[in-house]
Amino acid sequence: MDRNVNTPINTSTGWLKSIAWAEILGNYGAQLVFLTLIAACALSTPKFFSLGTLEITLLDVFPVMLVALGMTLVISSGGIDISVGAIMAISGAVTVALYTSGVGWVLSMGCGIGAAALCGLFNGVLISIFRIQPIIVTLVVMIAGRGLARRIQVDPTTSLKSTPFDTLGLYRIAGKVPVQIVIMLAVIAVMLFVVKKTVFAKNTEAIGDNPRAARLVGVNTLTTTVGVYVVCGVLCAIAGIMTIARIAQLNAVTLGGFIELDAIAAVAIGGTPFSGGRARILGTITGAIIVILVGVIVGLNKMPDDYAKVFKALIIVIAMWAQRRK
Amino acid sequence: MAATLGVTITPGPGRQTGTATKDTNAYKKRNTFMKKALLFAVIIAVLVTAGAWVRLYADKGPVVAYSHPGDANSWFKAFSTELETEAGERGYQYRVANAQGKIGQQIADVENIVADKPEFLILGPITPDGSAAALDIAKEAGVPVIVVNRDIDGVAGEDYITKIYSDFDWIGEKLAELTHDAFPAGTKIRIVELHGTQGSANTIGLSRGFRKKMEEYNKTEIRMEIVVSQPGNFNKEIAMKAMEKILQSKVEFDAVFCHFDDEALGAIRAMQDKGIKLGDNPANGEIIVVGNGGTNDGLKAIKDGTYYKIVSVTPYYADAVFDAIESYKKNEKLPDYIRVGDIVIDKSNVDEQMSTAF
Structure with a gap:
């Protein structure tokens, strides 16, 4: 049961032995896999090291990164959220429905994010008050949410050409850096701060580790659990809205489809234990990039996307093996 | 475990076991009440839905x-x-x-x-x-x-009884022809294909038709070549991402052949983001985009000149379906396949076709 990975290493038996290889592999497995992958890419893909490749990778990674960061928090609280894709679709559908009915674009986006926060609230309340298993609650939201998003949208696809969203999606800060990349860096910074420095994250991990003990030491499990799912929902909303802006089209059926799988894979590769109790943000960041990078490499080598799926599975297995705890 | 979190559990003065038990009981009571209320709501919802469904089916008529x-x-x-x-x-x-x-x-x-x-x-x-x-x-x-x-x-x-739909092989051939005719004689035409969902009948038909026509043109001299073929799954987002990667991989191409308007629009957006010229004149270094479709956005793109030509896939053949039903009822002989007529949409007829866009 001892999950403490910060045990001091016995340094008296020579420096080479003092390097706990298992420890390094366990703690930095994702980073090691990442470096290996980069090396493999550099060998296999011509012109791999270029700003263009970096830009494409970061643009592709954007939605998965945001969702995976939220997912890390959720998983560290001992839960899981498979409704993330549906929440993306709902926020997108609400935003576009309001915008097309004449509401200003900023307010529409605010309402889209609000709708996602409500979904998160629903998840959190059902999980912490009604004590329903997180996978069941979020499964319900996943199924119902997708249907709801389709009802809100009415049309199968809605064009956002020549709207502020169109401009926003391709906007480059200082004419160089796509806005998505800047948002992503900002979210990463905030999440790192939250997880490393705030009581909220400590409470979340405490709940994930042992909910009863957490309650007994005075952690408010209700507000913390709700908070976790709301944060996850809001991150999904940002991912969803920026995705529809990027393509200048809303398709509530495909928006955020299967993103929960990529996000969960990113968290797994990053080494956050699924039993809860620990959020490894840096690991998730690496994990998200790995998950997407595989697809980019396959695309750059003009191979069919099907290979990416097999490689992804392989990498998950390798990462899990590297980080296995004895 | 507590050591992991850096907190030590000491029984605080404010927390006594007695109150904890009481809390749990109140919680349990509330929980049972909520459960009953939920069950009740579900039963009501089922009954209402069933009632509405029965009413719906009570109508008469074939x-x-x-x-x-x-x-x-x-x-x-x-x-x-x-x-x-x-x-x-x-x-x-x-x-x-x-x-x-x-x-x-x-x-x-x-x-x-x-x-x-x-x-x-x-x-x-x-x-x-x-x-x-x-x-x-x-x-x-x-x-x-x-x-x-x-x-x-x-x-x-x-x-x-019969099959009624667009002839995708014909559409594929027509698209190859449009691509071929957009280029001056003797020039090489390197084509990027963004295809539809694998295994679907339109994807199969469009690919087959396009390649068949291409081979016909290539008989005398090899001019047309598909340099990359990637899935776009009839979806704008997937097509845009695929095109971004194709552009990054620095493949040189002159034309883009898409299985649906949404794919073409995604590809166009990716190319515009990179400042690539699109249009109808390859001599100016403009990329030619052709596709199958006829959507509102597709026709708008034809109008603004970024999308070269569309071969339509009309959804308006309900009358043909019901004509077939009525002929069958009169015991008339029906052909095995009724082809839906499709047309080429370009700048010359885009305004009159705007009303048929879907």
Whole structure:
């Protein structure tokens, strides 16, 4: 049961032995896999090291990164959220429905994010008050949410050409850096701060580790659990809205489809234990990039996307093996 | 475990075991009440839905049912809306079951439909082989079937009455021809293909037709070549991402051939983001984009000159479907396949075609 990975290493038996290889592999497995992958890419893909490749990778990674960061928090609280894709679709559908009915674009986006926060609230309340298993609650939201998003949208696809969203999606800060990349860096910074420095994250991990003990030491499990799912929902909303802006089209059926799988894979590769109790943000960041990078490499080598799926599975297995705890 | 979190559990003075038990009891009571309330709400909802459903089915009149393959795009929306209107105008009751792109669901849908003994089943297959099982179910129940939207495996006159849809092979050939004719004689044409969902009848037909025509042109001298073929899955987002990667991989190309407008629009957006010139004149270094479609956005792109030419895939053939139903009732001989007429849409006729956009 001892999950403490910060045990001091016995340094008296020579420096080479003092390097706990298992420890390094366990703690930095994702980073090691990442470096290996980069090396493999550099060998296999011509012109791999270029700003263009970096830009494409970061643009592709954007939605998965945001969702995976939220997912890390959720998983560290001992839960899981498979409704993330549906929440993306709902926020997108609400935003576009309001915008097309004449509401200003900023307010529409605010309402889209609000709708996602409500979904998160629903998840959190059902999980912490009604004590329903997180996978069941979020499964319900996943199924119902997708249907709801389709009802809100009415049309199968809605064009956002020549709207502020169109401009926003391709906007480059200082004419160089796509806005998505800047948002992503900002979210990463905030999440790192939250997880490393705030009581909220400590409470979340405490709940994930042992909910009863957490309650007994005075952690408010209700507000913390709700908070976790709301944060996850809001991150999904940002991912969803920026995705529809990027393509200048809303398709509530495909928006955020299967993103929960990529996000969960990113968290797994990053080494956050699924039993809860620990959020490894840096690991998730690496994990998200790995998950997407595989697809980019396959695309750059003009191979069919099907290979990416097999490689992804392989990498998950390798990462899990590297980080296995004895 | 507590050490991991850096906190030590010491029994605080404010927390006594007595109050904790009391709290739990109150919690349990509230929980049972909520459970009962929820159950009650669910029962009410089920009853209301069942009531509405029974009312719906109490109407009289001959029934035609459409098994919708479930593709969520503007084409299918236009098609099913027109089918419903046409059914109403000709005095039929219209039922629709949406298979959401799942073959298993479509088989179940057809089982439910034939159990109600409709006069006709209009079947939009998901894949040619997978949906063929639905034909057997309808045949066993004695419900005549008209196949629409796409091809299916089966024998006309035996498994189904007739098939009505666009000729995707022809569309593919026409697109190859348009691409070929856009370039001056003797120049090489390197083509990027963004294809549709693998295994779907339109993807198969479009690829086959395009390649067949290409080979015909290449007989005398090799000019046309598909340099990259990537999935766009009829989806703007997937196509845009695919095109971004193609551009980054620095493949040189002169034309883009897309299986649907949404793919073309995604590709156009990716190319515009990189400042690539699009248009109708390859001599100026402009990329030629051709595709199958006829959507609102597609026609707008034709108008602003970024999309070169479209071969339409019209969703407006509900009248042909009901004409076939009525001929069948009069025991008239029907052809095995009724081809829906498609046209080329470009700058010259885009304004008049705007009303047919879906």
